[in-house]
Amino acid sequence: MTNLQMNKSTMAYTLCAIALLALPFGYDNRTILFLITQVFIFGIFAMSYDLLLGFTGIVSFGHAMFFGIGAYSVSIILDRNEPTMFYLVIGAIVAMAIAGLVSFIAGILTLRLKSHFYAMLTLALAGLFLVAAEKWRSLTKGNDGFVLQIPELFRDRTNLYLTCLISLIVLFFLVRRFTQSPLGRILMAIRENEQRVESIGFDIMHYKVIASVVSGVVASFAGVLYILSLRFVDTSVFATEVTLDALLMTIIGGVGTLIGPIIGAGIIEFAHHWLSELSDVHWIFERWIILFGIIYILAVIFFPRGIVGSLMHMWGKKRYKKHNQTKNEQKKVAS
Amino acid sequence: MDTILETKDITIAFGGHVAVDEVSVQIPEKQFTSVIGPNGAGKTTFFNLLSGQLRPTKGDIYFKGESITKLSPTKRTRKGIGRSFQITNVFPNLTVLENVRLAVQSKKQVRFQMLKHFKSYKDQEEKALELLGEVLLKDKANSLASNLAHGEKRKLEIAMLLALETEILLLDEPTAGMSLEEVPAILEVIHNIKRQGDRTIVLIEHKMDMILDLSDQVLVLFNGQLLAQGTPEDIMDNETVQSAYLGGLYDDNSA
Numbered sequence A: 001m002t003n004l005q006m007n008k009s010t011m012a013y014t015l016c017a018i019a020l021l022a023l024p025f026g027y028d029n030r031t032i033l034f035l036i037t038q039v040f041i042f043g044i045f046a047m048s049y050d051l052l053l054g055f056t057g058i059v060s061f062g063h064a065m066f067f068g069i070g071a072y073s074v075s076i077i078l079d080r081n082e083p084t085m086f087y088l089v090i091g092a093i094v095a096m097a098i099a100g101l102v103s104f105i106a107g108i109l110t111l112r113l114k115s116h117f118y119a120m121l122t123l124a125l126a127g128l129f130l131v132a133a134e135k136w137r138s139l140t141k142g143n144d145g146f147v148l149q150i151p152e153l154f155r156d157r158t159n160l161y162l163t164c165l166i167s168l169i170v171l172f173f174l175v176r177r178f179t180q181s182p183l184g185r186i187l188m189a190i191r192e193n194e195q196r197v198e199s200i201g202f203d204i205m206h207y208k209v210i211a212s213v214v215s216g217v218v219a220s221f222a223g224v225l226y227i228l229s230l231r232f233v234d235t236s237v238f239a240t241e242v243t244l245d246a247l248l249m250t251i252i253g254g255v256g257t258l259i260g261p262i263i264g265a266g267i268i269e270f271a272h273h274w275l276s277e278l279s280d281v282h283w284i285f286e287r288w289i290i291l292f293g294i295i296y297i298l299a300v301i302f303f304p305r306g307i308v309g310s311l312m313h314m315w316g317k318k319r320y321k322k323h324n325q326t327k328n329e330q331k332k333v334a335s
Numbered sequence B: 001m002d003t004i005l006e007t008k009d010i011t012i013a014f015g016g017h018v019a020v021d022e023v024s025v026q027i028p029e030k031q032f033t034s035v036i037g038p039n040g041a042g043k044t045t046f047f048n049l050l051s052g053q054l055r056p057t058k059g060d061i062y063f064k065g066e067s068i069t070k071l072s073p074t075k076r077t078r079k080g081i082g083r084s085f086q087i088t089n090v091f092p093n094l095t096v097l098e099n100v101r102l103a104v105q106s107k108k109q110v111r112f113q114m115l116k117h118f119k120s121y122k123d124q125e126e127k128a129l130e131l132l133g134e135v136l137l138k139d140k141a142n143s144l145a146s147n148l149a150h151g152e153k154r155k156l157e158i159a160m161l162l163a164l165e166t167e168i169l170l171l172d173e174p175t176a177g178m179s180l181e182e183v184p185a186i187l188e189v190i191h192n193i194k195r196q197g198d199r200t201i202v203l204i205e206h207k208m209d210m211i212l213d214l215s216d217q218v219l220v221l222f223n224g225q226l227l228a229q230g231t232p233e234d235i236m237d238n239e240t241v242q243s244a245y246l247g248g249l250y251d252d253n254s255a
């Protein structure tokens, strides 16, 4: 039965994917397509955050750092070399390698300690990267940032859309498999009860560091795609808002559901877009972060499972009831 | 008879309170040892020292002659010291089956597989279901652990411990708080392990009839100290134990 359900959800995802793949061929509102591309990119980013927060129970306050590492690595490499596919790939590899290394170091330094140390260290490191990006002007051109050339292929908006979507799909299925693997199950157990995981014979440190590294690497890839979509980089990629966005997307979509953060990314990106348009009406809409602060608080209080989490919960309850009903009926028949 | 586990003067203090005080004992291999003592005597703390949840402030612990004092709980479990917890300690938002399957996974040393689906390890699931059957919890396999009643959580604890197939089983009041109908099943499981005769069991219990029935050796803890050590008969006849403890025990048992 569970196998059937699994196939059902895989099928639903596949249908969504096909619809999204077809979309740019029948619909050509450039603004909206660009916005959806952003959703894909932040979907990847939020998904990587969920891997930490939702699956392993690790809180990071500096996830923007990996996004920024991805963005700057690829920008600098493309800027200093020919903007070809080759250098883009090199840039992406460098991005993921640096992100992997940084998350590995942050992990081994703090994941042995109480959980808030990781949160604090990532916050501090993200701050450090932000300052470095501001001050190391020869490399980053400081606060002004810089415009860059990207490979021919990605200058076409549809190609970029498809690349981001395919990246999201591939990463989603990979990360989903990762969370459903024996190792992923250990991560979930760590979220539930670290001490017990140790006691049944798994070394939790290894797993937390692996989660940190996988999450950091995936996040940096989102940063790479982000730069392709903007063709411009500045220090805002390291800003705390970026981390906050990931947190919001994850919480609103549903912590620990993987698909939830992607949906959350859609909601936040579109809401951001429409609210900024409303800023002509009233200035409050420009301060969308205030609005989201409020939504965030309301969500945590009234909707702690997020959208997908709540749906799954409701569906699970129904299934449970049905299950019990059939059981009772069987009993009646038997007696 | 070989000693499998030995402590030498292990001591632990919380602030000023010495919870385990220079306890030196030998646990003989493949025997049944019980630990008794009034509430707060330090029994659970003693287990925490053996399994590595706590480090002693003084003293050493030896497993098969080798010091394990500095080893983590993970390493001790892998060496063969498994335990159950008095205050049930499971994975609340995972299913009962998944709780046990994770312990089976650990036993099978599937530690870093991250590409295959966990369900493709059919043997793990089968083993977990078999263990749930043993503790009469199979019908709850797909419930969340957090939805179990107290007694059922205890059974789950035991199934998880059994899944590890460790040489030593440390059982911390496995039947405490269970309803009367539930106790026999757990007793049966314990009897079975004892009958197989290839494992060392250390049991913390308050129920005297159970202890007399099962034990080869009894340790009496009192205020963190080892008050007595001997066969169940010796302990029953021991006057210090009688006056210091046993009277009190029956009191709080009836309460």
Ligand SMILES: Nc1ncnc2c1ncn2[C@@H]1O[C@H](COP(=O)(O)OP(=O)(O)OP(=O)(O)O)[C@@H](O)[C@H]1O
Pocket: B014, B019, B037, B038, B039, B040, B041, B042, B043, B044, B045, B046, B086
């Ligand atoms: N982590 C801790 N910090 C401080 N004090 C502790 C800690 N663990 C145990 N103690 C204290 O050590 C003493 C022994 O506690 P322990 O739980 O080992 O008793 P016990 O013999 O298992 O009792 P019970 O029969 O009630 O389970 C108690 O006074 C308890 O309050």
Ligand SMILES: [Mg+2]
Pocket: B043, B044, B045, B086
């Ligand atoms: Mg105790």
